[in-house]
Amino acid sequence: MKLVVENLSKSFDQKQVLKDLNFSFEKGKIYGLLGRNGAGKTTFFNCLNEDLPIDSGSFYLEEKKEKHPILAEDIGYVLSTPNVPEFLTAREFLKFFCEIHQDRISNEKTIDDYFDFMKIDPEDRDKLLKDYSHGMKNKVQMLVNIIARPTILLLDEPLTSFDVVVAEEMKEMLREIKKDHIIIFSTHIMELALDLCDEIVILNKGVLEEIDKKDLDNKKWKDKIIQALKETDHA
Amino acid sequence: MLNTFWISFRLKNTYRVNGIIYSIKQLPLIGKILPNKLYQSKALKIIGNIISILIEIGSIFLGKLLYVLFVILAMLDMMKANPSSSFVHIFVFLTIAGAFLNTYMFNPTKDKYYAMILMKMDAKKYTLSDYGYALLKVIVGFLPFTILFGRSVQVPLWICLMLPLFVVCVKATVSAYTLKRYEKTKKVTNENLPEKQLWIAIGVLLVLAYGLPYFGFALSNTIYLILFLSSLLLGGFSLFYIYHFSSYRKIYQELLTTNNNIITQNTTTELLKEQTRKQIELGEGTSNKTGYAYFHELFVKRHRKILTKSAKKTAIISFFILCGVTIVAFVNPTLKAQLNSVILVYLPYMVFIMYMINRGTVVTQAMFINCDHSMLTYRFYRTPKVILGLFRERLKTLIMINLIPALVIGGGLALLLWVTGGTTNPWNYVILVISILAMSIFFSVHYLVMYYLLQPYNIAVEVKSASYKLIQTLTYLVCYYMLQLRLPIFSFGITMILFSIAYSFISLFLVYRYAPKTFKIRP
Structure with missing residues (x-):
């Protein structure tokens, strides 16, 4: 299965942020989406999540050469600013989430199993989400986006608010689950992208471009990416 | 000092003009037609500047006009004391009450935050020039109305001329006292968060302001003369103290950044979110x-x-x-x-x-x-x-x-x-x-x-x-x-x-x- 983006364009007033994008993202891989500040990474995610209307083009899921529209349950979107209902406790939010997605949550894990999986301490599980720290809210947001097993997982700078230990745990978790998802991971941090992602895609001047690693070591790959970002910047 | 004043004035004017252009952009229909390059438009900047100057002039006169007209003059009919004495009496007591609630110096405004915290301007020079300008606006703003409305109820001309100066002197005295208190206790005062005792004092002053003339009592011209002369003396000393005070940076660092979500966290929406949570x-x-x-x-x-x-x-x-x-x-x-x-x-x-x-x-x-x-x-x-x-x-x-x-x-x-x-x-x-x-x-x-x-x-x-x-x-x-x-x-x-x-x-x-x-x- 793959996510196909065809001729996707998006402008704000006179500024064209996404220019006729064409790309295929395959299941089983983590794609690192790199781009400079204001390059349009979040806009690209917002378009895929239908938070923003697109100007032209299309995107869909393709399996065995058959096209499927992307449904609400096909997509999980972890925003850089965590969004969780602050009047609920983490347990209540998870319970609610599991109930409304019960047809998609196949294995019978308990809510505490999920908390254990995400390493959320027992004493925090019944606290109101409004009293959670930024990083903790991010963990909960990540958890609910994962447990419904969406085909596409969009992660917008998800690890920046985690401490180093949690960030490592999250990376490990993403590697574990990647076989079941199409994961697109947006970040500014080159080292993180090189460490975690299978493919690097840069978004610059409104265009998506894959930077092939081939036989390069990480150092040379990194130089190639930086060069690509600089080149497109001055194009 | 003049240079500092000129820089801060231009800074204030720039974001005021940008604010005006932003408001134009928010208008239904018109806003959609106008391009985003609006902020570069020279013609609009000129219009914005004209509006900004009008706002500045308005801020000098309009508030004072409404204040003297509705808070003092309109109340005189209810008073048993004669209108002339009541006018001065209410003005004097309200000035003392207002000096604590509206010091200007201890109001954590965005202007001060931008100038002293973001732009790192010299705190003392900025404060003195800004405060001086504010006091000047008080005199210029009040004078026409104390003369116009004061004379209309037969207040002697010398009192009409003294009243704006009295306001400045009382304000300066309160500010100097507050600075002195900071020196002793290291406690920074925020005029928007008055202490309980102050509210009681304000209540008493309000009762004295309106209550005494209502029952036919008002201070005499001799007492006003003594009051004005002592305020001039105290005001003079206070301005001297304010001029030589040196810890403005420390005061504003605390006043403008600590526990002040309104300024540091981008306006009222953060406050609204906080309250709703x-x-x-x-x-x-x-x-x-x-x-x-x-x-x-x-x-x-x-x-x-x-x-x-x-x-x-x-x-x-x-x-x-x-x-x-x-x-x-x-x-x-x-x-x-x-x-x-x-x-x-x-x-x-x-x-x-x-x-x-x-x-x-x-x-x-x-x-x-x-x-x-x-x-x-x-x-x-x-x-x-x-x-x-x-x-x-x-x-x-x-x-x-x-x-x-x-x-x-x-x-x-x-x-x-x-x-x-x-x-x-x-x-x-x-x-x-x-x-x-x-x-x-x-x-x-x-x-x-x-x-x-x-x-x-x-x-x-x-x-x-x-x-x-x-x-x-x-x-x-x-x-x-x-x-x-x-x-x-x-x-x-x-x-x-x-x-x-x-x-x-x-x-x-x-x-x-x-x-x-x-x-x-x-x-």
């Missing part, structure tokens, strides 16, 4: 329901402060008011008869009352900030089935909760009508109760439908819909207009009931048709 109470309540019903029930329980508790409180207060009026009616037969005739024609008045007690705006605000703001980023939450399902649940809850005070008010008024002499048409009782209930249902539907059809907030919780603001204002104006109407219960009640039914059906139809498209976070 505080409405969430964990309490004991949980829910046995599942799915969206579970989600909604918990929302209601966690927001009982603004939902159930608030409605019950209104119901209890209404109950006691109605009981009180009933007792008074029994004690005073003349009033009883008057009350009866009032109830028979004052039903339109109740539209405004029901408008005032309905907390639709606060509730929908809490729905957005504490719930939909985050949940609308999840795609499953934006599906038509979920949007309309939750809308139904919310509408049912809001109607039920608002019906509690409506029942008390409707029932209470019908009872009051009966005990004050009744009515020849028994239908009046039924229509009175049902029309009050209809008004309550109307407002519940109105606010929720507006929220779902116009969803006015963006991700930063700013109201971005001009139509929403317009409808809110129109709602207020129509309800206010109802205060002027005197119509019989029967005809107005029937009209109100039919209107509420029609409005509810039409608006629900519109919600079912359009809300799946309109209920989303504004870009």
Whole structure:
């Protein structure tokens, strides 16, 4: 299965942020989406999540050469600013989430199993989400986006608010689950992208471009990416 | 010093002009046509500058004009003391009270934050030039009106000339005292957060300002002379102290950054978010329901402060008011008869009352900030089935909760009508109760439908819909207009009931048709 983006364009007033994008993202891989500040990474995610209307083009899921529209349950979107209902406790939010997605949550894990999986301490599980720290809210947001097993997982700078230990745990978790998802991971941090992602895609001047690693070591790959970002910047 | 003043003045003017251009960009229709390059337009900058200068001139004179006119001159008719003495008396006491509440120096404004914290301007030079300019504005702003209005009530010219200087001297004395206090205690004063004792002192000064002339007492011209001379002396010393004070940087570092969310966290929206979050109470309540019903029930329980508790409180207060009026009616037969005739024609008045007690705006605000703001980023939450399902649940809850005070008010008024002499048409009782209930249902539907059809907030919780603001204002104006109407219960009640039914059906139809498209976070 793959996510196909065809001729996707998006402008704000006179500024064209996404220019006729064409790309295929395959299941089983983590794609690192790199781009400079204001390059349009979040806009690209917002378009895929239908938070923003697109100007032209299309995107869909393709399996065995058959096209499927992307449904609400096909997509999980972890925003850089965590969004969780602050009047609920983490347990209540998870319970609610599991109930409304019960047809998609196949294995019978308990809510505490999920908390254990995400390493959320027992004493925090019944606290109101409004009293959670930024990083903790991010963990909960990540958890609910994962447990419904969406085909596409969009992660917008998800690890920046985690401490180093949690960030490592999250990376490990993403590697574990990647076989079941199409994961697109947006970040500014080159080292993180090189460490975690299978493919690097840069978004610059409104265009998506894959930077092939081939036989390069990480150092040379990194130089190639930086060069690509600089080149497109001055194009 | 002059150079510092000029830089800070230009800085203030630049963001004021940008603010004006931003406001132009927010206008419905016009804003959409105008390009984003607006801020580069020289012509618009010139227009912005002209408006900015007008605002500056307005800030010098307008406030003072209204102050002297309404707070002092308009009150003189009520005073037993002669107008001339009363004028000066009220002015002097209000000046002393105002000097503590409006020091200018200890007001943490955005201008100061931008200049001293963001732009790292020299705190002492900035403060002295800025404060000096503020005091100059006080003199220039007050002088024409103390002369104009003071002379109109025969205040001697020398007093008219002295009054603006007196204001400056008292303000400077209070500021110098506050600085001295900082030197001793290291405690920074924020004039927007006055201490309790100060409120008591202000209360006493207000009583002295208006109370004494009301009973015919006012200070004499000799006392004013002594007061003015001593204020000049103290003011002079204070200005000298202010000029030589050196710890402005430390004071403003604390005043403008510590615990001052209003400035550091981008304006009132952060404050609004903070206040709305505080409405969430964990309490004991949980829910046995599942799915969206579970989600909604918990929302209601966690927001009982603004939902159930608030409605019950209104119901209890209404109950006691109605009981009180009933007792008074029994004690005073003349009033009883008057009350009866009032109830028979004052039903339109109740539209405004029901408008005032309905907390639709606060509730929908809490729905957005504490719930939909985050949940609308999840795609499953934006599906038509979920949007309309939750809308139904919310509408049912809001109607039920608002019906509690409506029942008390409707029932209470019908009872009051009966005990004050009744009515020849028994239908009046039924229509009175049902029309009050209809008004309550109307407002519940109105606010929720507006929220779902116009969803006015963006991700930063700013109201971005001009139509929403317009409808809110129109709602207020129509309800206010109802205060002027005197119509019989029967005809107005029937009209109100039919209107509420029609409005509810039409608006629900519109919600079912359009809300799946309109209920989303504004870009």
